[in-house]
Amino acid sequence: xxxxxxxxxxxxxxxxxxxxxxxxxxxxxxxxxxxxxxxxxxxxxxxxxxxxxxxxxxxxxxxxxxxxxxxxxxxxxxxxxxxxxxxxxxxxxxxxxxxxxxxxxxxxxxxxxxxxxxxxxxxxxxxxxxxxxxxxxxxxxxxxxxxxx
Numbered sequence: 001x002x003x004x005x006x007x008x009x010x011x012x013x014x015x016x017x018x019x020x021x022x023x024x025x026x027x028x029x030x031x032x033x034x035x036x037x038x039x040x041x042x043x044x045x046x047x048x049x050x051x052x053x054x055x056x057x058x059x060x061x062x063x064x065x066x067x068x069x070x071x072x073x074x075x076x077x078x079x080x081x082x083x084x085x086x087x088x089x090x091x092x093x094x095x096x097x098x099x100x101x102x103x104x105x106x107x108x109x110x111x112x113x114x115x116x117x118x119x120x121x122x123x124x125x126x127x128x129x130x131x132x133x134x135x136x137x138x139x140x141x142x143x144x145x146x147x148x149x
Contacts, residue, residue: 036091036113038136043068045081045119052086064137069149072130078102078121083111083134083144090115094142105130109144122146 039060042052047070058066072079085092095117096109102121103109109120111134124130129149136142 035139036136038066038092038134038142040085041066041083041092041094041134042086043070043081043132044084045079047072047079047081052084058083058132058134061133064135066134066136067131069129069131072122072124072128074124074127076123078123080119080121082117082119083132083142088115093117094144095119103144103146105146105148107145109146111142111144113142120144124148 041058043056043058044050044052048056056068058068061067082095084094091113093115094111094113097112099118102123131147131149133145134142
């Protein structure tokens with residue numbers, strides 16, 4: 001079978017339009033209004049090599065609130081970290097919207113959950129156990145608080 005240039009262009013245009021339709025359908029699947037599932041979130045940072053070990057999983061303490069307590073060493077260096085699920089899902093990769101920013105104890109930190117979220121930084125003033133509390137009562141604007149034990 002012999003194809004003319006016109007036939008090839010028409011076939012190419014048809015395939016392009018089919019791909020666009022398919023992409024639009026796929027996009028609509030991922031932009032639904034279902035609430036995010038924060039039940040499997042981890043504190044991930046330099047203190048655990050950005051991994052998701054069970055010791056760093058945020059556990060439910062009440063509806064819409066999760067926490068994890070870890071020991072941090074006060075050596076004057078900031079700890080970079082984020083809150084994310086085990087697979088770094090786009091919508092569950094929570095940090096800051098802009099740049100690395102230091103956070104303080106007992107501050108309500110507004111998290112931005114997207115693949116381009118920036119690291120948070122925390123410098124403990126003393127070696128101690130610190131509790132990280134994630135409040136997701138507002139599904140689109142989770143809040144993180146750090147408390148010293």
